[in-house]
Amino acid sequence: MRPFVFALLMGLWAGNVHGQPIQTEPAQLILYREKEFISGLGKAYPFKVNDQKRGKLSPNRYVQLALPPGRVKLEFSSDYFSDSQPLWIRVQAGQTYYVKAAVEVDFMSAQMIMAPVDAQQAREELRRMKPEAISPSEQPD
Structure with a gap:
C-alpha cells in the first residue's frame, strides 16, 4: 500500500514539477x-467588478x-446615485451566473439595484436584448 501511495504522490508532484x-x-x-420606463433617458451606467472598472451598462x-x-x-458607480449597494456573489469555476440590474427611482434619489436570477428566467429575458459594446480601454489586461 505504501509504494502505491508514494508512486501516486510522486506522479502528482512530477506533473507539476515546474511549480506552475x-x-x-x-x-x-x-x-x-431590461428596458425601464424611467431609465435615465437611456443612460449607460459604469460598473466595477472587484473595484476595477469593467464597462458601462445601458x-x-x-x-x-x-x-x-x-x-x-x-x-x-455614478454621481447620480445617492445610495448604491454592492452585490457580493461567490462564483465557482466553469459556472455561469446571471445578475439583473435595474434603476430604482425614489422621490429625491435613485439607486441601481442588482439581484441574482435563475438561468431559465435570465435566458428568457436576454432573448430580447443586445450585447453592450465594451471599449478596449475598459477590458481587463
Missing part, C-alpha cells in the same frame, strides 16, 4: 438590464464577463 499553478476554468457572469443590454473563481463584488 494549475489553471482553472473561469466563471462566466452575465450582467443585464437599458436593454447585457455584458458577459469571465471571472476568476471566488468572491466577487459588483457595483455601479
Whole structure:
C-alpha cells in the first residue's frame, strides 16, 4: 500500500514539477438590464467588478464577463446615485451566473439595484436584448 501511495504522490508532484499553478476554468457572469420606463433617458451606467472598472451598462443590454473563481463584488458607480449597494456573489469555476440590474427611482434619489436570477428566467429575458459594446480601454489586461 505504501509504494502505491508514494508512486501516486510522486506522479502528482512530477506533473507539476515546474511549480506552475494549475489553471482553472473561469466563471462566466452575465450582467443585464431590461428596458425601464424611467431609465435615465437611456443612460449607460459604469460598473466595477472587484473595484476595477469593467464597462458601462445601458437599458436593454447585457455584458458577459469571465471571472476568476471566488468572491466577487459588483457595483455601479455614478454621481447620480445617492445610495448604491454592492452585490457580493461567490462564483465557482466553469459556472455561469446571471445578475439583473435595474434603476430604482425614489422621490429625491435613485439607486441601481442588482439581484441574482435563475438561468431559465435570465435566458428568457436576454432573448430580447443586445450585447453592450465594451471599449478596449475598459477590458481587463
